[in-house]
Each structure stands twice: as structure tokens, then as C-alpha cells.
Amino acid sequence: MNLQTDWQQLLRVALLGTRQSGETVPSLADLPAPEAVEKHALLAAGSLGLVRKAGLKALDATAPDVSPAPPETIPTLGLNGREALGQLLNDRYPAMLADYLVSLAQAGRRVPHQQLVPLLNYARTRPELHAPTAAVLGQRGLWLVRLNSEWQPLLASAATPDAADWETGKLRQRQNYLQALHRQDPDQARALLAATLAQEPAKTQAALLAALAPALSAADAPLLEQYLGSKSKEVRQTVALLLVRTPGNALVERLWQRAVPYLELKKPLLGRKKLEGSLPDTWSAEWQADGIEQKDNRYAGEKAAWLGQLLSLIPPERWSAHWNIAPTDLLELATDKEWASLLLPAWKQGLLLHRSEAWALAYLRLQLTHDSMPFLTATDATEVVGLAQVTQLLMAHLPRHPRFTQPEARWESLLLDLPGPWPEALTHKALEIIENTLTVAPSNQQYLLTYRLTQLLRHMQLVVPPSEYARCATTLRSLGQLDSSVNTAAEQFLSALYFRQQLHETLTESPAPDS
Numbered sequence: 001m002n003l004q005t006d007w008q009q010l011l012r013v014a015l016l017g018t019r020q021s022g023e024t025v026p027s028l029a030d031l032p033a034p035e036a037v038e039k040h041a042l043l044a045a046g047s048l049g050l051v052r053k054a055g056l057k058a059l060d061a062t063a064p065d066v067s068p069a070p071p072e073t074i075p076t077l078g079l080n081g082r083e084a085l086g087q088l089l090n091d092r093y094p095a096m097l098a099d100y101l102v103s104l105a106q107a108g109r110r111v112p113h114q115q116l117v118p119l120l121n122y123a124r125t126r127p128e129l130h131a132p133t134a135a136v137l138g139q140r141g142l143w144l145v146r147l148n149s150e151w152q153p154l155l156a157s158a159a160t161p162d163a164a165d166w167e168t169g170k171l172r173q174r175q176n177y178l179q180a181l182h183r184q185d186p187d188q189a190r191a192l193l194a195a196t197l198a199q200e201p202a203k204t205q206a207a208l209l210a211a212l213a214p215a216l217s218a219a220d221a222p223l224l225e226q227y228l229g230s231k232s233k234e235v236r237q238t239v240a241l242l243l244v245r246t247p248g249n250a251l252v253e254r255l256w257q258r259a260v261p262y263l264e265l266k267k268p269l270l271g272r273k274k275l276e277g278s279l280p281d282t283w284s285a286e287w288q289a290d291g292i293e294q295k296d297n298r299y300a301g302e303k304a305a306w307l308g309q310l311l312s313l314i315p316p317e318r319w320s321a322h323w324n325i326a327p328t329d330l331l332e333l334a335t336d337k338e339w340a341s342l343l344l345p346a347w348k349q350g351l352l353l354h355r356s357e358a359w360a361l362a363y364l365r366l367q368l369t370h371d372s373m374p375f376l377t378a379t380d381a382t383e384v385v386g387l388a389q390v391t392q393l394l395m396a397h398l399p400r401h402p403r404f405t406q407p408e409a410r411w412e413s414l415l416l417d418l419p420g421p422w423p424e425a426l427t428h429k430a431l432e433i434i435e436n437t438l439t440v441a442p443s444n445q446q447y448l449l450t451y452r453l454t455q456l457l458r459h460m461q462l463v464v465p466p467s468e469y470a471r472c473a474t475t476l477r478s479l480g481q482l483d484s485s486v487n488t489a490a491e492q493f494l495s496a497l498y499f500r501q502q503l504h505e506t507l508t509e510s511p512a513p514d515s
Helices: 003-016 037-054 079-089 094-106 113-124 127-134 138-147 163-168 171-184 186-199 202-210 218-226 233-243 250-262 285-289 302-313 317-323 327-334 337-353 357-367 378-385 387-397 410-415 424-439 443-463 466-477 484-506
Strands: 263-266 274-277
Touching (some): 003 037, 079 094, 079 113, 094 443, 094 484, 171 186, 186 218, 218 233, 218 250, 250 263, 250 302, 274 337, 317 327, 317 357, 327 357, 357 378, 378 387, 387 410, 387 424
Antiparallel strands (some): 263 274
């Protein structure tokens, strides 16, 4: 008897029917075969079913030889820290967990043994928590991870990549290995890619080439140029975005030569300067070979898309240097209705791609006074110019007595997206905005502004420094009776800020025993 093949054979007989199937019903050596084939099939099904459930050889119960976990080398959390971590793992303020784990690692602390398994199970399905979790596991936690394959991805970003990751690892592990190798030995990384990429599917090609981004150099250009003409749009677009950022690359020069004829800055003797443009007449395969796709739904119209892509790939400083004009003045000219819908989105993409500080600051200033400009978020701007400069610019543009208004002012969206930690002065301004909106705004606008107030209070939960708790509590509780939704948001903000204050204090409390 072969249990696997006999069972599959019986299933085929049962599905087709004993009359239609040409196969014989499996027989068991110790049981007589009935004369009626139908009865034979039923007896065989019952017998084989029991064998499948009870007739298998038991698994080897011998425990694997596991050496004990090494002794811990850093202190664990104290009792208050354990309580706070437990609340975070129970989904109280889940957005705070990653930052708390990072702070824990920076303070030289680790997670207590009793909370390792809950943390590992919680972080396992949340990739954004993998690296912060790996940094606070301690020796016992790392030992546990190596015993459970479901937890091992948590160490992928923290472990030192090795050649095995490249040969047999998942795509993310291969990217990590390639990034590390590209920093340490860029020639070997390029040689590895050159030998491998041709055999990879397009999606994998794009992902591996993108791994070069953190440490791009001029020496990467020849390899990237080979894939600029790929049949895959995803690969072509990935390569174009990389190539234009490599120092001294030829692609930017080719794009510049294509783009210059389509834009002209008119400088009359009298009157205001004017930016004039024209659209390309035709598109050819040569354009695609330089990273310009025939279709791009970011722009209105096919020809506009060709020019828009050109402008978004070129460093915007080239235009201000070409015409000897400040970025602010050039962007001001671009707000003209005829060309604004093409130039502004393209130059916005360009300043983000090339990390242009001067252009990012000029764009931010202008968008605060021009409602029609595509919005550059505070998060994106901060990545280019830093939190301090974005905060300073926002503070300079706040009204003397700031409050939310209807229609919404441009600075409001910037404030509601600004990352933390906020400086003390901005926290005080936010409290003033809340107070002025509740006490100064016309009563017929209160309902419309309530939603924005609750948005601000929710955002402040994560960006206001915990040291500001006392001032925030005093200000908000002095406002008297509030709309129920605003009152709820205010209490939630104060509760979250107080909890963050407690989290901060746990970083310096005396450690408690693991047992």
C-alpha cells in the first residue's frame, strides 16, 4: 500500500464515478474486496481515511541541541518602562512605538525578557518596526529570533549582509547586500550587477538598480546607461532618475540641449520680464532612450508631458544660472496662467529630485502667497532643507494674530504637515491659533473650522515636545466650555503628551531584574 498514491487514485474514482472511471479501486491487503465496486469504494475510503489520520509515523521528538543564550551586556527597562511598553504593544498610541524603540536604543537600554515574545510577534508584520526592534532585543532576544524563522526578517536590516543573501536571499536582502557592497567596494558591486541583471526579470532589475541610489558616483553611469534603453518602462524610469543625479553625467547635458529651445525668458527694455514657451512637435525613440516616455499622465496633454518630463529631470539651478535670475523671480514668472500648470509641477519634481535647497525655499515662500501652486508638503521640504529652515519660514509667514480661516490659508496646510520636534516658539503659536480660532473667528465659521482644529490637535500629539505639557494643559483648560469634538481632541492631545513625557522618563529610571 502506498498511502499517498492510493488516496489520490481513490479521489479520482470518486470524482468520476465508479462506472465512468477506468481505474480500479485501491485494495487493502488485510481486507477482503467486496463484489460490488461501490461498496468497495466506500470501504476503501473509510479505511484509508483512518490510516491517513492515525497511521503516520510520529515525528522525531528529540529536542534540537540549542546552546543557552549569552549573558546580557546592557541594562533593561525599569518597572515604569515595562508598563509603558506593554501599553504600546496593546495598541495604545501605536504611532509612538517606533520612536520609543529608537530612543531606547540610543539610551543604551533593551527590552525585558518577559516582553520579547510580545514585541517580536507585534513587529513581525510591521516592516517599519523591524530595524528599531532589532536594536533593542539584547542577547536573549537575538537568540530567540535565530530559533524562529518567522522572526528572522526583523534582523535583515540590522545584520551584516553576506554573499549568501545575494545568492539565495529575498529581494530585500539582495538589495541590502548590494547597498552595503556598493558603499564598501563599488567596483565589485557594479561587476556583480553587470553579471546578474540580464538574467533577472524587469521588476527585479529596477529594484536592484535602485539600490545604488544612496551612494551614486560618476563610475556608476556606464552601467546605468546600458539600461536606459530597456524594454521595461519601470527600468527606464528608475535608471533615468538615477543617471541625472550622478556627477558629470551625459544624460543631463542631452536633456538640457533638448529643453533649451522650448523655453525663453523675454527681457524687454520696459516692462516686466516674461517667460514664454513652446511644446515639442514630435516624439521619437531617441527621446525614450533619454528617459522621456511617450505618455505621462502627470501632465495635461501628450506634448506637455514630453516637455514636463524634460524639465523635471534637469537640475532647476541650470535655468536660474542660464538666465541669471533668482529662483524666486523665475518661479514668480512661472505662475503666469498660460504655463503654470506645466512649469510649476515639473520644477517642483526637479527640486525634490536634485535636493535643491535654494529652489525649495523659494518655492515654499511663493506657495504661501499663491493658491494655484502645486503644494510642496512640509515633509518633502524638510527632507531637502531641514526642519529648522522650514519652521523658520513658516513662523515668518504667520499672521500677527494667527487663526484658522475660511477659506483655508496656505500656511495652515504647511503647519498640519510639519514634522517634529517643534520648537517652543511654534508650539506657543499653535496654542495661540487654537485660542484665536475659538474666541475670535466668526460664530458662523466655527462649525467649518472645528475639523481643522481637531486635525491640529491630533498632529500635535506626536510633534510637540513632552516638556511643553504643563503650558499646553494650562492654555487649553483655560478656554472654558469647548465644542465636544474639540474638547475630545484636546483631552486626547494632553493625554498623549503626558504619556510621551512618561516614556521619556523611563529612559533614565533604574533597571528592574528580568525575572
